[in-house]
Amino acid sequence: MSIDFRRCLYALSDVIINRPRPLRIFDQIYMKLPDMLLQAELISRWFKGKSLLFIGDGDAIGLSLAHLSSQGLLPGRPKHIEVLDFDERVIHSVNHFAHHYGLSGVIHAGLYNVADPLPREHWQAHEAFYTNPPWGASNDGASVVAFIQRGMEGVGGHAFGCIVIGDHKDYRWTHDVQLVAQGVLLGHGFRIAEMLPEFHRYHLDDDPELTSCSLVVQREIDDLSPTYSSDVLSPESLKNFYGANSPLRCHYIRDLTNGGKLATHDVEMEPL
Numbered sequence: 014m015s016i017d018f019r020r021c022l023y024a025l026s027d028v029i030i031n032r033p034r035p036l037r038i039f040d041q042i043y044m045k046l047p048d049m050l051l052q053a054e055l056i057s058r059w060f061k062g063k064s065l066l067f068i069g070d071g072d073a074i075g076l077s078l079a080h081l082s083s084q085g086l087l088p089g090r091p092k093h094i095e096v097l098d099f100d101e102r103v104i105h106s107v108n109h110f111a112h113h114y115g116l117s118g119v120i121h122a123g124l125y126n127v128a129d130p131l132p133r134e135h136w137q138a139h140e141a142f143y144t145n146p147p148w149g150a151s152n153d154g155a156s157v158v159a160f161i162q163r164g165m166e167g168v169g170g171h172a173f174g175c176i177v178i179g180d181h182k183d184y185r186w187t188h189d190v191q192l193v194a195q196g197v198l199l200g201h202g203f204r205i206a207e208m209l210p211e212f213h214r215y216h217l218d219d220d221p222e223l224t225s226c227s228l229v230v231q232r233e234i235d236d237l238s239p240t241y242s243s244d245v246l247s248p249e250s251l252k253n254f255y256g257a258n259s260p261l262r263c264h265y266i267r268d269l270t271n272g273g274k275l276a277t278h279d280v281e282m283e284p285l
Contacts, residue, residue, distance in 0.1 A: 061089025105272030
């Protein structure tokens with residue numbers, strides 16, 4: 014199908030203005046608008062008609078996919094989208110947007126931190142997972158593995174996945190992390206179905222040229238064990254989770270506005 018780029022960009026602007034302000038300390042670095050459209054189009058094709066689990070979604074790709082497809086702007090749409098994130102601002106932004114645009118039956122968000130076991134209701138309950146985790150430059154990919162592990166726990170034997178991780182020809186660490194991630198995926202029966210290298214750019218002031226790839230994977234296993242076995246992350250894997258000397262210590266980011274708007278605390282108002 015042909016894509017109406019003007020209408021797509023209008024729709025994405027609704028999603029972007031709804032995103033909470035990113036917190037760099039937690040590696041919340043948002044994808045740029047054109048690449049959001051390309052990414053949403055990609056997963057609309059791969060995950061059409063499937064139950065899709067997002068392990069984190071600061072970029073709001075889940076909302077982008079739901080919003081664009083509901084307006085007939087993408088070739089397909091997942092059957093349902095569930096977003097799990099430790100940032101309550103993200104949860105409120107998703108659920109309030111879904112309510113406003115009549116998408117509550119399409120997309121829903123709940124509070125969750127990957128350091129915890131995956132909630133039992135999501136264990137092998139979905140047909141596809143998506144994650145754009147902290148890219149693991151300072152922990153040999155341990156943060157990437159943590160998010161991928163939760164995604165794999167949330168899908169059955171016949172499943173798809175999409176992982177967005179760092180990828181740049183001048184950054185050796187991105188290739189090293191990719192090897193770690195692909196090794197974990199292959200070890201759990203996932204094959205690489207499609208890879209789009211250096212596919213996205215980000216609003217990253219200290220390294221604007223750093224890019225990421227989109228890695229689509231697929232698994233076809235008939236006898237996957239249904240036994241619940243999700244565990245807490247080890248203390249070792251929490252080190253340098255969000256970068257050098259930045260471990261995973263925060264359980265949840267709480268939204269004190271319940272999704273509303275308050276004055277920011279990084280400016281001073283000078284009265285008339």
